[in-house]
Amino acid sequence: MDNSSKINMESDTQNEMEEAFQKLELSTETKSLVKKHLTREVFQQLKGRRTKNGGTLADVIRTGAEHTHVMTGAFVPEPEGYQVFALLLDPIIDDCHFGGQSARNQPPPEFGDLKFFENLDPEGHYIVSTRVRCGRNLEGFPFHPCLTEDQYEEIERTIKVAMESLEGELATTYYPLSEMDEDQKQKLIDDHYLFHGKDVSLETAGAYRLWPTGRGIFMNQAKTFLVWCNEEDQLRIISMQPGGDMGAVFRRFAEAVQSLEEKLPFARHERLGYLAFCPTNLGTAIRASVLIRLPNLGANRALLDELTEKLGLQIRGSSGVYTEVQGNLFDISNKKRLGLTEFEVVKGVYEGTLEIIRQERNLEKNTRTEKGNYFPCTLL
CATH class of the missing domain: 3.30.590.10 (Glutamine synthetase/guanido kinase, catalytic domain)
Structure with missing residues (x-):
């Protein structure tokens, strides 16, 4: 890809991000966590960041900007994105999983006593x-x-x-x-x-x-x-x-x-x-x-x-x-x-x-x- 194509692609990405942010900012119907936490200050800090494989803020917020019915509205382009876009994603994660309180560290995998669970409805009524x-x-x-x-x-x-x-x-x-x-x-x-x-x-x-x-x-x-x-x-x-x-x-x-x-x-x-x-x-x-x-x-x-x-x-x-x-x-x-x-x-x-x-x-x-x-x- 030549320099001209790279510049055009970057311009398109920046335009998409700005349009997505404006949709979120102006929408009165959207209730998603992306809208709640993507302030202008956060947007300005994240809009130029990229993951190693080229993931952008546009990838993170696109669904939340396009669909008013979604509750979260965020997707992450690759695992590294959880660090690159943490300024937006961390408060979304806290809200989604802990009602706005700071998230606890995830404990090690533990399946416990596999004999604990029985049939919830042995008669098949419900x-x-x-x-x-x-x-x-x-x-x-x-x-x-x-x-x-x-x-x-x-x-x-x-x-x-x-x-x-x-x-x-x-x-x-x-x-x-x-x-x-x-x-x-x-x-x-x-x-x-x-x-x-x-x-x-x-x-x-x-x-x-x-x-x-x-x-x-x-x-x-x-x-x-x-x-x-x-x-x-x-x-x-x-x-x-x-x-x-x-x-x-x-x-x-x-x-x-x-x-x-x-x-x-x-x-x-x-x-x-x-x-x-x-x-x-x-x-x-x-x-x-x-x-x-x-x-x-x-x-x-x-x-x-x-x-x-x-x-x-x-x-x-x-x-x-x-x-x-x-x-x-x-x-x-x-x-x-x-x-x-x-x-x-x-x-x-x-x-x-x-x-x-x-x-x-x-x-x-x-x-x-x-x-x-x-x-x-x-x-x-």
């Missing part, structure tokens, strides 16, 4: 499915905005070698996205196994660059253990199954994560834990969730919101973040991922779900119900 997942990224590679086509393919090959060494329940088959026909792809999406590649926040952040190069899904025969390759993070490790047996799901998850960590160097920071494309997924990067039917609490949404807030949990629709709840079917998961051990994260969801079921049962006592109110289901 919980449709249980899932524990985490994101991981390989040390030495940037995130989506800075990845090359060769790097996407190298990450895919590296993960594939590690996955091929897993045995028993963790043995999987790899399905590259580029080799799937549309019917196969849609069936996996409809059954909640495969990412859909249509998240506007991720698209704006650059997660779908060079799509579908290097993307795919590893899946065991029982469809209870999955690894997504190069979607939001380079690996998304997922243990899931119908019903409420959190113990079985967490034991499978722990075995998979620990086995892969022996074979793959994951990007990790002493204070922030496992590094992720989105700051919401730092720390353990774990999201433990139950898909649960709550006809009585669902009819009193204010009460349900108050209860989940008290328990440190969050509610999503059954199709993920920013989706609407359908038919009293709620996806309930942990809010915090940073500053806790893996065991503590899952324990919070486990005990919180038990309390939610207890409250739902109490409401049932005062509500005329029919046997047909219960819908045991295997939807994942």
Whole structure:
């Protein structure tokens, strides 16, 4: 690239950053943490900084500037970006994970007593499915905005070698996205196994660059253990199954994560834990969730919101973040991922779900119900 092209590219980047900042500054609808913390002073200090692979402030704030509905609005172009853009990212991380208080250092990995967790709903009245997942990224590679086509393919090959060494329940088959026909792809999406590649926040952040190069899904025969390759993070490790047996799901998850960590160097920071494309997924990067039917609490949404807030949990629709709840079917998961051990994260969801079921049962006592109110289901 000649000097003239470099100058033009730099000018375009600076213009994009200024336009993004103005959008955030002028918007009356945007409520994101990027808008809250990106002051003119912070912007002036960060706008000229670059990561070693060319990541800029524009990469960090682009999603927050373009989409008024997002809650965080920040993505990081590569692991080094957490230091380069710390003036903006540190207060966002504190707000996101600790309610504005200073973040604690991430403790060492600790899965605790794997026999602690039991079946949350042995009769199958409430919980449709249980899932524990985490994101991981390989040390030495940037995130989506800075990845090359060769790097996407190298990450895919590296993960594939590690996955091929897993045995028993963790043995999987790899399905590259580029080799799937549309019917196969849609069936996996409809059954909640495969990412859909249509998240506007991720698209704006650059997660779908060079799509579908290097993307795919590893899946065991029982469809209870999955690894997504190069979607939001380079690996998304997922243990899931119908019903409420959190113990079985967490034991499978722990075995998979620990086995892969022996074979793959994951990007990790002493204070922030496992590094992720989105700051919401730092720390353990774990999201433990139950898909649960709550006809009585669902009819009193204010009460349900108050209860989940008290328990440190969050509610999503059954199709993920920013989706609407359908038919009293709620996806309930942990809010915090940073500053806790893996065991503590899952324990919070486990005990919180038990309390939610207890409250739902109490409401049932005062509500005329029919046997047909219960819908045991295997939807994942």
